[in-house]
Amino acid sequence: MLHPRQIAVISKAFEMWRKNFAHFIQSLLPHINRWGSLKLREIDIFQFEMLQILPAPRLETLHISDIGIGRELTNAPHILFGERTPRLRDLSLTGVAIPLTSPVYSGLTRLQLASIHFIESSLPRLVESLAACPHLESLSLDTVEFPPLTMFGTHFVVLERLDFLRLGRLDRAAERFIFTAILPCPSLRLEMNSSVHAQDCGIFPPEAPLGILDTLQRSHQRIHSLEIHAHPTALSIIGRNKMYGEALFTLYFPDCGTSCLAKILPNLSPYIPFSQLEALTLYGLDERKMSTEEFGDIVFRRFPIVKVLALVSCTPSFLDAITITPVSLLFPLLQTLRLVNMHVSGATVAVVESRMRQGHHFRPPGLFYPLQHVVLSNCYGEVRARIPELRELVDLDWS
Template identity: 30%
Template sequence: MLEHYLQSPAPQLRAFHAYFNCNMSAHGDSGDDIAGFIPELFDGHTPCLRDLSLNGIYVPLTSPIYTGLTSLALAYPHYALYPASRISDIIHVLAACPLLKKLRLSNIAFILGDDNPPPTSPLHMQRLKSLSLEDVDHGDVRFILASIRVSPALRIYVTMNAEPALPMYDILPGNVMDVFPNISTTRTMDVDFAEGAIGICCSARSGIKFKLTVTSRGGSDDRDRGACFSSLRSLGNLPNLTTFSLCFPDDNIRYSDTNVSSALFIENMERLSSIKSMSLIRCPASFIEALRITPTSHLCPRLKSLYVEKHNFDDVRLSAIVLSRTTEAPATRGQVKLERLSVRVYERLNELESRADLEQLPLSVDVEEDDPDEVDQDVSEYYEGSVDMGYSS
């Protein structure tokens, strides 16, 4: 009886959510031999359908059921090849749904890859508010993002598995400010280099605008971190950015200067010159030292607040950095001064400056000294539970 209803026209149906629990991964070209494959739903007649969610069920993207939708979710229990469909078919689906507000694709790839570039006339999706691409093929993500134009209200969530053979972070089009005006409204950027999950999160006053998370079962290495940091170039200058944080998993590890270099940090900070508040958590000492104003370098000229966190600061002279950015330094005359320094240290500051030395500096200073054993335990528990980094939509 259920099969009869699924095959019959449904002229009044407004929402349809279906889930098929199948342990088989999709394979083959036609889809006829794949569990969960349905050539057509409701005889292709669903004129009132607006909300469609299919999990583990394959309906060809050429079906008329993908018409006039405001919400579409295609998800699968395992990474699957969508039968008999090209990536360009997704764009045709979007064109048939001009009022679409929410699109989610999860664990999906297309077996008939398109060698053609994205359409020269992009599709304007001004009603789209949420775009979530979870474990979608890297090339398919890039094709979709390059094929649409959106409003500043859009929120983009991208989750990918690390594949060293692919340029994982090269997914945004070159003219990102024109294509995604939502990213240009970014006021806060968080870059997290956690073990097993690297992420970039851009937020505006209205909430998250862009999240990219790359997970790796084998753990992230310096190449992944370097690629992620390099990918910030594709986000543009972000003229509204005021708050920036960068978090490394462990500052007791010596990171490769080839992949995670102070030169790359300096390049990013020169471009992101509007930052007013910065947090550097377990970062290489060279990153913190780069904030010192010299006759040839003045990164983040609007910086007012700095938070730094490390096991120890033996290789960093915080007082020298602070004095170069306060009223006592000739280099800062007529410029924005650093007003607040917050320090969290797990072991000790260093042999040359004490907590009292920092508290005498001409700005507001907070120093938090922790027991190293307790901190290491807290950090371990944090990373054991942070593989997805909370990047769910």
């Protein structure tokens, strides 16, 4: 129990929509020195003068989300809590623009900015704000527009604890600046909604020997599993420390289809150890978008030591592509094959049988491993009819 003179931090959630928010918040203002967390959605906080003036000395979490794009005001810039929030650690602003010169950007461990158009607050100013957050662990910038850069300069900040970075829908100049200006911790996890398109699939700036790219080259040696998700008009690539484990990087290309892999993968090769990956998962591949022969040349041959291959909701021809023949020996070390939401037929059995019995004819011992394990999950077609045949060849799990 607290002593009567002690002041407790309060953090309570009021999830009910209140039309008379002004009256509601007025009842809490006498306790503002005890606020520990404030999260508002679709409420214009700057209509309430007292929230701009009164300090919040114990506020640790501030999340404000509004509709549309928040534009930075230059004549009368927005301020909050008299710019006195000394304990603030978690700041999230969506559709709300507070100048980057504000003290609210100091001492943070988590910063998320989204749907903001800065007029005067520049990218170099952002770096200065980040320098005031030496313990920053998570940074997210999504649909944030900055003034045009006149020169790149030598802006640089070391953030030794930054282990998560998300960049979404930034222009290419902003992406390039951030990649060269920030040196994060070696275990950085990167999530990026890239602005590249089919005509320009260069993801990272080539002239960036330091900063984030240098860290990626070292930290991504921890990647052992890769996922490629094919969407109708988009593409995403996820690298994990193990199959279905922690995502170490996520790249989403909203304007690139499967055919862009021919340009994207070479650009990623300096940062992702394709030749060392042991697990590969492919989602939604459609032969109408890219032939299996072309996909094999572009993708399959980059993964020589894959031991686990998963195909999820792909057309059957992508499974046929790994059949062992005298001219095709993809994934010579493959031991486990996972099929999820895939069509099963006699062709499936033929692929498994070829990987069980044919590989040793074309590769010496030690350079080819026969398939040992097959997993079927939510598959369709001739599943029950083919189960006995598959069980004669390999260890089989199905559901």
